[in-house]
Amino acid sequence: MTMNRNFFSILLFFVLAASWSCQSNDRKPGAASGTDTSALSGLEQLRAQAVDENDIYGRLRATVSILQDEFSRSEAAMPGLKKVSVEIDANCLLTISNKAFGDEMTRVNLQALDPNGFSLIPDLNEGDFPGLRVRTLGGKPAVELLKKGALVTTQSELVIYLADRPAIERITPYVLQALNICQGVQYPD
Numbered sequence: 001m002t003m004n005r006n007f008f009s010i011l012l013f014f015v016l017a018a019s020w021s022c023q024s025n026d027r028k029p030g031a032a033s034g035t036d037t038s039a040l041s042g043l044e045q046l047r048a049q050a051v052d053e054n055d056i057y058g059r060l061r062a063t064v065s066i067l068q069d070e071f072s073r074s075e076a077a078m079p080g081l082k083k084v085s086v087e088i089d090a091n092c093l094l095t096i097s098n099k100a101f102g103d104e105m106t107r108v109n110l111q112a113l114d115p116n117g118f119s120l121i122p123d124l125n126e127g128d129f130p131g132l133r134v135r136t137l138g139g140k141p142a143v144e145l146l147k148k149g150a151l152v153t154t155q156s157e158l159v160i161y162l163a164d165r166p167a168i169e170r171i172t173p174y175v176l177q178a179l180n181i182c183q184g185v186q187y188p189d
């Protein structure tokens with residue numbers, strides 16, 4: 001009999017504890033469902049800010065912004081950069097304009113660049129600046145260099161020099177992301 005009384009006492013304790021726990025959870029918003037409302041509102045905010053998968057231009061804006069920021073920051077340290085302007089249009093045409101030595105422009109369709117063709121250019125000597133090199137697909141001359149609007153030469157690689165390694169480290173994943181967007185790379189869900 002004592003064993004049954006102890007068993008029922010313990011059972012009663014657990015039932016009351018569970019009941020009390022449920023009541024205290026009902027008082028907290030979002031706690032009854034096991035989700036935090038602040039996390040939900042954050043998720044809703046992300047969804048509202050998300051760019052439509054079919055909006056190529058919208059998805060490329062982050063790359064333009066990062067490239068522009070790093071070129072602007074590098075202008076103070078690099079005499080070869082002045083009033084640099086970066087644009088990528090909805091057809092994936094990257095244009096980098098530089099006014100340091102006149103009206104110069106580098107232009108390439110990002111679909112022509114090789115996502116596996118990235119290499120870093122080290123700044124080994126005094127006065128060197130680090131860079132990023134991206135080969136074209138098949139080594140075809142697809143990177144146009146223009147001066148005052150006239151085509152000067154075409155090359156088989158896009159080369160970008162910036163003031164320091166952190167700048168190159170910052171732009172590299174964005175350039176790769178832009179290539180993947182323009183080339184329609186799909187990631188598994």
